[in-house]
Amino acid sequence: MKFLCYAMASAPPQAVHLRLLSSTLSSSSRRPRPPPSARRYRVAASAREMPWPHVLTVAGSDSGGGAGIQADIKACAALGAYCSSVVTAVTAQNTAGVQGIHVVPEEFIREQLNSVLSDMSVDVVKTGMLPSIGVVKVLCESLKKFPVKALVVDPVLVSTSGDTLSASSTLSVYRDELFAMADIVTPNVKEASRLLGDVSLRTVSDMRSAAESIYKFGPKYVLVKGGDMPESSDAIDVFFDGKEFIELHGHRIKTHNTHGTGCTLASCIASELAKGATMLHAVQVAKNFVETALHHSKDLIIGNGPQGPFDHLFKLKCPPYNVGSQPSFKADQLFLYAVTDSGMNKKWGRSIKESVRAAIEGGATIVQLREKDAETREFLEAAKACMEICKSSGVPLLINDRVDIALACKADGVHVGQSDMLAREVRELLGPGKIIGVSCKTPAQAQQAWNDGADYIGCGGVYPTSTKANNPTLGFEGLKTVCLASKLPVVAIGGINASNAGSVMELGLPNLKGVAVVSALFDRECVATETRNLRSILTNTCSRT
Numbered sequence: 200m201k202f203l204c205y206a207m208a209s210a211p212p213q214a215v216h217l218r219l220l221s222s223t224l225s226s227s228s229r230r231p232r233p234p235p236s237a238r239r240y241r242v243a244a245s246a247r248e249m250p251w252p253h254v255l256t257v258a259g260s261d262s263g264g265g266a267g268i269q270a271d272i273k274a275c276a277a278l279g280a281y282c283s284s285v286v287t288a289v290t291a292q293n294t295a296g297v298q299g300i301h302v303v304p305e306e307f308i309r310e311q312l313n314s315v316l317s318d319m320s321v322d323v324v325k326t327g328m329l330p331s332i333g334v335v336k337v338l339c340e341s342l343k344k345f346p347v348k349a350l351v352v353d354p355v356l357v358s359t360s361g362d363t364l365s366a367s368s369t370l371s372v373y374r375d376e377l378f379a380m381a382d383i384v385t386p387n388v389k390e391a392s393r394l395l396g397d398v399s400l401r402t403v404s405d406m407r408s409a410a411e412s413i414y415k416f417g418p419k420y421v422l423v424k425g426g427d428m429p430e431s432s433d434a435i436d437v438f439f440d441g442k443e444f445i446e447l448h449g450h451r452i453k454t455h456n457t458h459g460t461g462c463t464l465a466s467c468i469a470s471e472l473a474k475g476a477t478m479l480h481a482v483q484v485a486k487n488f489v490e491t492a493l494h495h496s497k498d499l500i501i502g503n504g505p506q507g508p509f510d511h512l513f514k515l516k517c518p519p520y521n522v523g524s525q526p527s528f529k530a531d532q533l534f535l536y537a538v539t540d541s542g543m544n545k546k547w548g549r550s551i552k553e554s555v556r557a558a559i560e561g562g563a564t565i566v567q568l569r570e571k572d573a574e575t576r577e578f579l580e581a582a583k584a585c586m587e588i589c590k591s592s593g594v595p596l597l598i599n600d601r602v603d604i605a606l607a608c609k610a611d612g613v614h615v616g617q618s619d620m621l622a623r624e625v626r627e628l629l630g631p632g633k634i635i636g637v638s639c640k641t642p643a644q645a646q647q648a649w650n651d652g653a654d655y656i657g658c659g660g661v662y663p664t665s666t667k668a669n670n671p672t673l674g675f676e677g678l679k680t681v682c683l684a685s686k687l688p689v690v691a692i693g694g695i696n697a698s699n700a701g702s703v704m705e706l707g708l709p710n711l712k713g714v715a716v717v718s719a720l721f722d723r724e725c726v727a728t729e730t731r732n733l734r735s736i737l738t739n740t741c742s743r744t
């Protein structure tokens with residue numbers, strides 16, 4: 200493999216076309232521009248009011264299209280961010296490895312950076328292949344001149360095929376200059392090891408120490424990715440914020456199509472940050488995205504080499520992901536969560552559909568079909584009918600326990616408990632666009648729900664209840680402990696009714712977004728009236744507190 204890094208002054212013939220390209224583009228970009236009055240700006244006022252989250256990737260081109268700039272653009276597009284690009288190197292690459300590298304002259308990298316950063320409002324810069332000390336320095340200078348909201352540094356040192364992508368001399372400038380400006384640095388274990396002088400990293404505890412050492416170079420957060428650690432069923436990454444270590448467990452997908460996962464993960468983090476997410480949330484979304492994309496691409500065959508690319512735009516080919524009535528979950532939707540019960544419906548001679556229609560009429564903000572005794576076919580028919588009602592009212596519909604029913608009726612999500620299917624498996628089946636709720640009674644369960652990519656947790660029983668057998672009562676103390684520990688929004692459940700719902704919300708607990716209710720809505724004569732009454736109690740309480 201050739202690693203060509205030519206200085207402008209002594210460029211051999213292979214580099215000449217780059218110099219020519221550079222000067223051609225430079226001179227055309229310096230062609231006299233029309234005076235401002237004659238220029239037509241295509242950015243309308245409304246576009247300025249609705250900015251598009253913007254990620255600039257500074258990375259190398261992968262001719263095979265699986266990694267580098269190409270992966271970055273696809274990842275940002277998949278997550279709804281605009282992606283501009285500064286090309287640092289052009290690689291001749293395929294699924295077998297890297298056959299050649301042609302480094303773009305530093306001055307032309309500076310020119311690309313200037314072009315983008317001086318004109319467009321870039322939110323986040325994400326770096327990939329930075330082949331030389333000079334390139335890293337040019338980037339640092341540009342970032343000082345044009346500050347952005349966040350900098351995501353993926354220290355691409357060696358390709359997954361084992362080819363060197365950045366001269367070893369860059370290590371010191373990475374550590375001493377770029378890391379200090381970074382919001383997050385995302386090395387895999389091999390890169391972390393090289394950054395730390397080839398220390399051996401074999402265990403999760405080693406990864407923690409590595410994260411701590413890299414943090415000392417100055418980034419605000421470090422994510423050491425454990426995908427390359429020896430075989431285990433989990434892919435564990437270590438996230439460190441300077442105080443706390445969080446182990447993020449992912450499901451290891453058995454596939455050869457992993458080329459470009461690092462670039463994609465960092466670009467997803469950058470996209471989420473550009474949209475305004477917190478760092479931990481951005482990392483979690485990115486991990487889920489990569490895992491889901493690998494799952495959907497596990498049997499693709501592109502190229503003859505050992506490591507193939509994967510499909511970033513898998514969502515376009517998976518209709519169920521696009522048809523939920525509620526593509527993005529908002530925690531406020533947990534405010535009044537109506538959970539149906541087949542026994543109660545039978546007792547009052549109501550169909551599931553009638554119950555759901557009445558709850559929505561009364562002001563339920565989210566509905567769960569908890570039909571423990573229903574036959575599958577009958578349940579599915581009812582669920583499809585409820586989806587129609589919920590879609591037309593903009594209220595999300597979740598299915599209790601039954602992922603199969605949720606998929607078949609294209610529900611907005613699923614709620615699972617501690618003895619149901621694991622949330623991370625539910626996520627794998629439902630994909631990233633759906634809502635997943637998990638019942639949690641302890642901080643550890645709440646942490647696991649977060650790690651598994653859930654959207655909210657249900658916590659209870661807050662009060663004793665006869666609706667769910669053998670369900671321990673947590674009381675206010677238990678609810679408080681879980682709410683304080685949770686990184687996800689929480690809905691309280693268990694024995695909640697019109698006379699105590701106000702007291703639950705008055706606790707003012709962090710993350711507590713609402714109450715989930717079964718019998719106080721559905722074991723009553725008029726579901727709509729009960730729901731309306733409870734909604735007004737909650738609204739009055741929350742407007743006072």
Ligand SMILES: Cc1ncc(COP(=O)(O)OP(=O)(O)O)c(N)n1
Pocket residue numbers: 536538567569599600614615616617618619636637638656657658667690692715
């Ligand atoms: C919102 C909400 N919270 C908790 C539960 C309970 O779920 P689970 O523990 O799985 O028990 P079952 O409902 O399946 O009996 C819930 N359904 N909804």
Ligand SMILES: Cc1ncsc1CCOP(=O)(O)O
Pocket residue numbers: 659660663664665666667670692693694695715716717718719
């Ligand atoms: C499903 C569930 N999970 C914890 S408590 C509970 C039952 C809540 O029912 P109710 O609102 O009738 O007490």
Ligand SMILES: [Mg+2]
Pocket residue numbers: 599600614615616619
């Ligand atoms: Mg359950």
